[in-house]
Amino acid sequence: MKAWNAYAADCPTRFALDRITDKWTVLLLGLLADGPQRFNALLRQVSGLSQKVLSQTLKRLERDGLVHRKAFATVPVTVEYSITPLGAALSGSLKALIVWAESNIESVLTAQARYDAEKAATV
Amino acid sequence: MKAWNAYAADCPTRFALDRITDKWTVLLLGLLADGPQRFNALLRQVSGLSQKVLSQTLKRLERDGLVHRKAFATVPVTVEYSITPLGAALSGSLKALIVWAESNIESVLTAQARYDAEKAATV
DNA sequence: CAGCATCCTTGTCGATACTG
DNA sequence: CAGTATCGACAAGGATGCTG
Numbered sequence: 686m687k688a689w690n691a692y693a694a695d696c697p698t699r700f701a702l703d704r705i706t707d708k709w710t711v712l713l714l715g716l717l718a719d720g721p722q723r724f725n726a727l728l729r730q731v732s733g734l735s736q737k738v739l740s741q742t743l744k745r746l747e748r749d750g751l752v753h754r755k756a757f758a759t760v761p762v763t764v765e766y767s768i769t770p771l772g773a774a775l776s777g778s779l780k781a782l783i784v785w786a787e788s789n790i791e792s793v794l795t796a797q798a799r800y801d802a803e804k805a806a807t808v
Numbered sequence: 809m810k811a812w813n814a815y816a817a818d819c820p821t822r823f824a825l826d827r828i829t830d831k832w833t834v835l836l837l838g839l840l841a842d843g844p845q846r847f848n849a850l851l852r853q854v855s856g857l858s859q860k861v862l863s864q865t866l867k868r869l870e871r872d873g874l875v876h877r878k879a880f881a882t883v884p885v886t887v888e889y890s891i892t893p894l895g896a897a898l899s900g901s902l903k904a905l906i907v908w909a910e911s912n913i914e915s916v917l918t919a920q921a922r923y924d925a926e927k928a929a930t931v
Numbered sequence: 932c933a934g935c936a937t938c939c940t941t942g943t944c945g946a947t948a949c950t951g
Numbered sequence: 952c953a954g955t956a957t958c959g960a961c962a963a964g965g966a967t968g969c970t971g
Contacts (some may be wrong), residue, residue, distance in 0.1 A: 689910040690836060694856030698832075698909040701916050705905060706829045708822075712815060724953050732816030735945060740954060750919025761952040762951080771915050775908050781901035782828060786821040787812040792894050793824050796873025847933050858965060861936060884932040885971080 704749060707743045709734060711779045717752060718776035721767035725750065751775065827872060832857060832865045834902045837891065840875060841899035844890035874898065 691698040704710065712731050716722060722730075743766060746752035751772035757763040768776060773808050814821040829835065835854050839845060845853075851862050866889060869875035875896035880886040891899060 689913055691909055692854055692904050697917060698913045699856070700905065700908075701909045701913050702834065703831050705909065706831050706834050708826050708829050711825065711829055728953095731815055733822070736954075737946090737956095738944070741943095748813070748920055749916050750921040750923075751916075756953090760952090762954090764953060771912060771919070774912065775905075778901055778904040778908060782825065782898075783814050783821075784876055785898050785901060786814055786824045786828065789894060789897065790812055790821045790824050793872050793874075794820060796894070800871040800873075851933095859934075860966090861964065864963095879933090882932090885934090887933060 701749070704745060705751075705775060705779070707742070709738060710746065711782055713739075713746070714751065714772055714776045715780050715783055717766060717768040718773060718780065721765045724764050724766070727766065746772070772796060827868060828874075828898060828902070830865070832861060832886050833869065834905055836862075836865060836869070837874065837895055837899045840889060840891040842895060842904065844888045846913070847887050847889070848928065869895070872891055 686778060690696050691702050695700065709731070712734075716727060716730060724739070724743075727743075728736060731739070743752060743754070747754050750769055753767045753769050755765045755767065757765070772794045784787060812821045813819050814825050816822065828829045832854070835857075836850060839850060839853055847862070847866075850866075851857060851859060854862070866875060866877070870877050873892055876892050878888045878890070880888070
């Protein structure tokens with residue numbers, strides 16, 4: 686049992702943390718946690734996400750073992766993405782981030798307005 | 809009560825999510841959740857973090873109301889950063905990400921090795 | 932001590948076009 | 952349908968030097 690430490694720059698956990706702290710990762714795992722989805726279905730649900738970045742993100746998630754990719758030999762081909770147990774263990778915490786954002790956005794916006802007003806007053 | 813939705817590109821929650829899903833934000837709020845810290849103390853504890861980025865990140869966190877900055881009129885000046893109630897409400901979920909990373913990194917590394925091996929075999 | 936200003940190298944992303 | 956390939960714009964980040 687090694688002592689992993691995300692505060693060390695060269696620790697592998699740092700790379701992992703870098704991956705899971707990604708806007709698209711959070712949103713995608715949030716969707717996949719509720720059930721398998723197809724490529725274009727994911728693309729449609731996450732507004733602002735390009736096909737290229739979705740492709741990259743899914744590939745990374747698959748490589749990290751957070752998402753499973755299953756291709757069906759239909760014509761045209763059908764691909765289904767699903768969350769793995771490893772990814773499921775993480776999705777709860779990620780969903781909490783979305784919930785926090787949606788619950789506290791008004792406080793954040795208020796804080797920003799106050800901050801900007803103070804800065805403007807100083808200058 | 810508005811219906812905020814982080815899956816919409818133009819929703820303010822999307823910007824907030826983008827901010828909190830940042831490697832440095834996660835690590836810094838994780839530290840500040842345990843008590844106030846000075847600028848250079850934070851810099852020393854987070855390996856790989858440059859002074860410039862720390863400065864930027866703290867400023868954003870302060871603007872968003874997640875962190876409080878307090879300057880003491882000493883010579884030379886002393887500055888203490890502390891977490892706000894708003895930030896504290898988030899820090900638990902962020903810490904969970906660090907815990908997940910440190911707990912599951914071996915599974916991730918294993919998955920990566922398997923993935924890379926399969927790709928190499930195909931080519 | 933706690934920053935800011937500057938240069939410069941990277942990589943990240945959007946847009947577009949094409950394929951099995 | 953589910954991608955890959957390529958280009959170009961842009962911004963984040965590291966290195967360095969300076970300051971109240």
